[in-house]
Structure formats: C-alpha cells, structure tokens
Amino acid sequence: MSSGMTNKTLVIITGPTAVGKTALSIRIALELATEIISADARQFYKELQIGTASPTLEEQKLVRHHLINHLSIYDYYNAAMFEQQALEIMNDLFQHSDYVVVTGGSGLYIDTLCHGIDELPDPDPGIRRQVKDLYEREGLTGLRHRLKQVDPQYHSEVDPANHKRIMRALEVFMSTGMPASYLRKNQRKERPFNIKKIVLNRPRQELFASINQRVDQMIRLGLIEEALGFFKERHLNALNTVGYKELYAWLANHWPLHVAVDKIKTNTRRYAKRQLTWFRRYDDARWYHPGDEQAVMDFIQYGNE
RNA sequence: GGUACCAUAGCUCAGUUGGUAGAGCAACGGACUGAAAAUCCGUGUGUCCCUGGUUCGAUUCCGGGUGGUACCA
Numbered sequence: 001m002s003s004g005m006t007n008k009t010l011v012i013i014t015g016p017t018a019v020g021k022t023a024l025s026i027r028i029a030l031e032l033a034t035e036i037i038s039a040d041a042r043q044f045y046k047e048l049q050i051g052t053a054s055p056t057l058e059e060q061k062l063v064r065h066h067l068i069n070h071l072s073i074y075d076y077y078n079a080a081m082f083e084q085q086a087l088e089i090m091n092d093l094f095q096h097s098d099y100v101v102v103t104g105g106s107g108l109y110i111d112t113l114c115h116g117i118d119e120l121p122d123p124d125p126g127i128r129r130q131v132k133d134l135y136e137r138e139g140l141t142g143l144r145h146r147l148k149q150v151d152p153q154y155h156s157e158v159d160p161a162n163h164k165r166i167m168r169a170l171e172v173f174m175s176t177g178m179p180a181s182y183l184r185k186n187q188r189k190e191r192p193f194n195i196k197k198i199v200l201n202r203p204r205q206e207l208f209a210s211i212n213q214r215v216d217q218m219i220r221l222g223l224i225e226e227a228l229g230f231f232k233e234r235h236l237n238a239l240n241t242v243g244y245k246e247l248y249a250w251l252a253n254h255w256p257l258h259v260a261v262d263k264i265k266t267n268t269r270r271y272a273k274r275q276l277t278w279f280r281r282y283d284d285a286r287w288y289h290p291g292d293e294q295a296v297m298d299f300i301q302y303g304n305e
Numbered sequence: 306g307g308u309a310c311c312a313u314a315g316c317u318c319a320g321u322u323g324g325u326a327g328a329g330c331a332a333c334g335g336a337c338u339g340a341a342a343a344u345c346c347g348u349g350u351g352u353c354c355c356u357g358g359u360u361c362g363a364u365u366c367c368g369g370g371u372g373g374u375a376c377c378a
Contacts, residue, residue: 017342042342052342078339108341117338128340159336162345168338184338237340244342266331271342277335 008094008193011300013103014039014110014279015200016272018211020290022055024200025103026063027293028300034097035064037086039104039113042241044071047230050223051243053214073230073238078122079112086113094193099300107278114197116189120172120180127174131167146170151179196300197285201276211268218243219261242267 011032013025029036038044042052046069055065066089071077086102093100102113135143143166148155150173158165169180176183202210227247230239234248243264250260279285288296 040342041340076340079341080339082339106341108338108343112338120339122339159345162337164340164344165337168340172339180338186338237343240340240343242342268342269332273333274335274337275342278337278341280335 006192006194007098009099009300010090010191010193010195011099011101012110012114012195012197013101013200014105014107014198015290016207016275017105017268018053018214018272019200019202019207020210021103021105021200022053022059024290024293024296025101026059028296029063029101031297032097032099032101032300034099034101035066035093037066037089037100037102038068039082039086039102039106039109040068041106041109042238043068043104044077045069045073045238046071047073048226048238048241048244050218050221050226051241053218073233073236079108080117080122082109083112083117090193105275107275114191114195116187118183118185118187120183121175123171124175127171131171131174134170135163135167140166143167143170151181153181154179157181195284197282198296198299199279199282199285199287200290201287202289207272208269211272212265215243215261215265215268223247242271
C-alpha cells in the first residue's frame, strides 16, 4: 500500500453486454461526484459508435468518460497499455474524489486494472508477422511442435487447439529468447486503493430481450452505414467485432439482411454468455440487478446491501 | 363437410423391418495475462400429440380423437 490512498475506492461496474451498465454507472458516478473510466475494449475506438453502444454525447455531458474514443481502429492497443493509462487517470481523479467508477464488460481489462499483468514486452510487429506466417504455412500442428521445443512447460498447459495462445507464446519466446512459461508469473499487484466489484445481471430471458432490442435499435440508428464505411478495413482487429463482422459477411455472401441481423443477435447473446462465465469466477464481486440502484449505492458506501 | 398427407428436442427435420431415438441450427456449461465484442473446449436438454387395441414389449402396426397442411366441395 502506498502513501495515504487507502480511503480511495475503485468502483467497478461490469456485467454482460446490454444489461444496463452505462445508465447505472452514470447515476452512480453522479451520486459519488466522480468520473467514469471505460473498460470496454471496443468503445475505445472513435470510429465505432453505434455498434459498440458507446455513451452518447448527452450521457458524456452528464459525466465525463475517460478511455472512450481515444483510439483509432488503426491503432495497436493491449491490456497493459490500458492498465497504465487507466491508473494514471485514476491517480488524477483520486486527487479530488474518494471514488472512481470503472465500467465496461471486458473481463481481461478489468482484471488487469484490479491486479495487474505480468511484465512482458509489447509484441514486435515484425515478429508477430513471422509467427502468423508460420501458422499459415505449418498450421496448428507446426506451431505446437515448435512450442514444444522451446517451451515444453507451456506446451503442456496451453489449450492445444487455441492458435492464438500458442502464437503468443512463440512470439514471446522469439522476442525475448525466454519461454513464456518462465515470464508468466501470474503475480497479483497490490493496488493502493480499495476495489468494490459489482456485476450487473438480469434473468436470461430479460437479458436476451434487451440484446435483441438493442441490435434492432442499432440497425435503425445506422449501424449498416457505420460498418460498411470501413468495409475495406474489415481485416483490422478492431473490426473483428460483433455487429460489424456479420455485416461484412452479409455483403460478401449476399444474404438477406434479416439473416445478418439474426447473426448479430446470436453472436451478441453468445458474447454475453462468455462474459458471464468470466465474471462467475470472481470471488470478490457482488451481483445486482441493474434496477437495484439503492442496493448498489449502499454496498459502495457502507459495504453491504 | 369429404379425401389425402403430416404430428419426434426450443426450431427445421431424420429415424426406429416393434426392443423408449439423432442431425443441423438455437440453447446450455467451461477455459482464458499484450488481438479479449477476440480465441478455444465441452454438453442432447425428449410424455416420439392424446386415447384405446394387438403384442412379452408400441414412438413405430391397427382403430378413434385432437391439431395442422393441401386438394375437392
């Protein structure tokens, strides 16, 4: 713990997509007289507005939002960069407030903010390219074989079908000369502030209805124009995103529009499910319905419901 | 009203020469430290419409009912 910040509290408001995080976090931030930092790995991108359900200008007028629209889809970004930026902003905000609200549904980013991430080099674009070439030439089997030679430890632990994990481990080895299993300490950093973790959830049917409704709303607001405006850039990671990728497939495959819209809904539901799986393993989180604002406030201010 | 066909998983359907059933999609569970709205792994969840009959045994065969579809009136 560092000097005199233990009365500071980071309030995390997370939950599956479309559960109602934005609206509640704004009300909470207003009550706590503080600002919001986003932990949403797609709202970072200024070009993505409709499809990411970014906070509107009105909402941003109510409460200042940090780390939204601060990147372009052409930029590289990762959880470690997020950690550093978010901690800097928090440090500033804690000068004037005892609370900071972080809201968003990207579990990896939230965890990184709560307990850090091991110090590893940022990937070198050249090496990343090389590893990708290896994958294309030799396939998953080739990657696995190479990993076994340089890092048998990680090879025995990693999900053998997940090419991204294996590629990353190879990339780490190629850029540091050290096996990823050695560099991955999985160490939790102590933070100089308290953390109150709130997961919002609703009955599955209610959540799915909300998702379906919101996708229809996005289409009405112009998601198709927003997405197709970047059709030529669709290979970018930032556009490998629910709501965008289905529209690119729609254009390429000449499906009727309703097919693409249904796929967006389905993939959004699955995304929500994956998020819930991630949040369920939190042993320090309180779960609330997004309508239970008073209970959430009580928990934040008094420590229980 | 008559005739024909259909009724099996949430949906679309397959199947059982009579031994209580399986595909696709959807759904559900899980993993996850620099691409994370990404990436990956796992799981059939079922009064086989109802009701009599035949049979050791019926989702399967036969009769009746109910619902649906098509055609004829």
